[in-house]
Amino acid sequence: MLDSSTIESIGLALEEAEKILVIAHIAPDGDAISSLTATGVALKQLDKDYSLVCDDGLPKRFEYLALADEVETEPDRSISYDLIISLDCGDTDRMGKAYATLPDPIPPVINIDHHITNTNFGKINIVSAKANSTTEILYELLPELGVELTPDLSTCLLTGLLTDTLGFRTANVTSHTLRVASALLDSGINLFSILTRAMDLKDIATLLIWQKGLSNMKLEEGVLWTTITNQERAEAGHNGTSSFGLGNMMANVYQARMSAVIMELEDGRVSVGFRSRPPYSVSEVATDLGGGGHHQAAGCTIEGPLEQVEALVVSKSKQAIRMQRAELKANND
Ligand SMILES: [Mn+2]
Structure with a gap:
């Protein structure tokens, strides 16, 4: 469970931020990329200005995700960002050039991740190795920030959960994982179609x-x-x-x-x-x-x-x- 003071500090950081840089890790997997688009959907709902960045771009098989066409391979150099949200990154290196080439002063980082090796590099850290995916953490966090669980958002969140658990096949899957998935499906999305596109179809x-x-x-x-x-x-x-x-x-x-x-x-x-x-x-x-x-x-x-x-x-x-x-x-x- 997320503690209320962390939620409060994130809410405050978002409120004060005018230009938010959201970064998912290099060589993105389904969880990284869908955490990125989910956060975009959430920030859009909250009426915030944001850039969604991943050095290696959005893999073709995730083109069905909402805001897929907004994912850029580098930050907008004309914008001076005042907040970073790092997603699914165990350390700052995982953010790649998107972070490494930012001009000083580097804005504060909200670090949202579930890797057991996470170095807690953020100003605010929501790191839970118990979560099966970073999107599972977002599932807990976003509603607390006033974000509504729309079908677009649920599709992103379920994509991360499915891909990081290999379709509920990993050792850390519990009844809680399935309850999260079940709640996401209740928003009116289709498991089969997400599974097929995120995990089965291949080049x-x-x-x-x-x-x-x-x-x-x-x-x-x-x-x-x-x-x-x-x-x-x-x-x-x-x-x-x-x-x-x-x-x-x-x-x-x-x-x-x-x-x-x-x-x-x-x-x-x-x-x-x-x-x-x-x-x-x-x-x-x-x-x-x-x-x-x-x-x-x-x-x-x-x-x-x-x-x-x-x-x-x-x-x-x-x-x-x-x-x-x-x-x-x-x-x-
Ligand atoms: Mn992950």
């Missing part, structure tokens, strides 16, 4: 990148990993840094305790997406490598070359499995 490039990833896959000591080079990405016609569920698929293999998709990026750095099944956790490995995330899904971006990152990631993952096994065994004894 052929996605299957081609899976094909590359699966053929490069290796399994050692419970770590199932793959590497994807820039050339392979180009051949698949794949843009961006997401593997669109390949890591999730690989973590759901009996022989795997952790999975890692290690992908070369155009600038020579390498992005790593980690996944695991309980009781194993990948958030510590990702944090150790300069990233962050959740127990079952985390990631980081490291300087290349690819082969070096691969060796590092595999050895760190094996080590994490050994340590976590030992801890589990000690706890069971």
Whole structure:
């Protein structure tokens, strides 16, 4: 539950702000992008001036979200913003250039997030690792600020909840999660149509990148990993840094305790997406490598070359499995 003093300070910050910059994380997933559009819908209702920004723009499959066409890849340089709302970002790096290139003085930040590794970088922080998605936090928060739960808003909020729980399949889903979803559906929106567009429909490039990833896959000591080079990405016609569920698929293999998709990026750095099944956790490995995330899904971006990152990631993952096994065994004894 949100405490009333935090709600009050957010209400006050919004009231005083004239130009609000709303930022979702780089390489946005469904939760990031729908938190962004949901916040836009809310600010519009509250009659506030805002910009919705994500370095990497809005992925095509989320074009059905309200205000999708308002999402920009950089802040408006002619505006001097007086408030930032950061969404689904565990640290300020996740806001990318949208934040890093802002002129001084940097306006105060409202940090709304559910990553267990969140660094509480905001002036106001609403960080709840218990929430299944950042949109679940917005579902609690926005009505407290006088925002009405319209079908457009509910569609955004449910999209974040569905995508971050992989369609209610993750370990943190509870009856509460389903009650939130149920309340959102009561505003007159259609679960099937959101599920289909947000999670099922995909570009052929996605299957081609899976094909590359699966053929490069290796399994050692419970770590199932793959590497994807820039050339392979180009051949698949794949843009961006997401593997669109390949890591999730690989973590759901009996022989795997952790999975890692290690992908070369155009600038020579390498992005790593980690996944695991309980009781194993990948958030510590990702944090150790300069990233962050959740127990079952985390990631980081490291300087290349690819082969070096691969060796590092595999050895760190094996080590994490050994340590976590030992801890589990000690706890069971
Ligand atoms: Mn999220």
